Amino acid sequence: MRRSLLLASFSIFxxxxxGASQAPEPAAPTQTGQTFADAVKLMCEVDQRAGLxxxxxxLAIGQQRTAWLADHIENPDGIEFRTLVSVKGPxxxxxxxxxxxxxxGMEKCPLADSIEATSAGGLSP
Numbered sequence: 001m002r003r004s005l006l007l008a009s010f011s012i013f014x015x016x017x018x019g020a021s022q023a024p025e026p027a028a029p030t031q032t033g034q035t036f037a038d039a040v041k042l043m044c045e046v047d048q049r050a051g052l053x054x055x056x057x058x059l060a061i062g063q064q065r066t067a068w069l070a071d072h073i074e075n076p077d078g079i080e081f082r083t084l085v086s087v088k089g090p091x092x093x094x095x096x097x098x099x100x101x102x103x104x105g106m107e108k109c110p111l112a113d114s115i116e117a118t119s120a121g122g123l124s125p
C-alpha cells in the first residue's frame with residue numbers, strides 16, 4: 001500500500017514537472033496596421049518625410065534614407081521589399097521602387113526619380 005502511494009505520488013510529480021518544463025509558445029507578431037502600400041509610399045516620400053535634400057552628399061543621403069526607412073517601415077512585406085531593393089544597384093533600385101509605386105496607384109515616386117537622376121543615394125543594405 002505504501003509502495004503504491006509512493007508510486008502514485010512520484011507519477012504525479014513527474015507529470016506535473018515535465019509539463020512545466022515545456023517552453024511556452026511564442027506570441028504571434030503584433031500587427032501595426034501599416035499596409036504594404038503605406039510602406040511603399042513611405043519609401044517614395046522618404047526625402048520629404050525625413051527632411052533630406054537630394055543635393056546632400058550622395059553617400060550620406062543613401063545612408064540617411066536607409067536609416068529613416070528602417071525606423072519607419074513596419075509592414076513585414078515592406079521590410080522585405082526594402083531589403084531586396086537595398087542589395088541592387090541604383091538603376092535597378094529606381095526601377096523596382098517605381099514599379100511597386102505604380103502597382104499601388106502612385107503616379108510619381110520622388111525617391112525613384114532622385115536615384116535615377118543622380119545614380120547615387122540609393123538604399124544601402
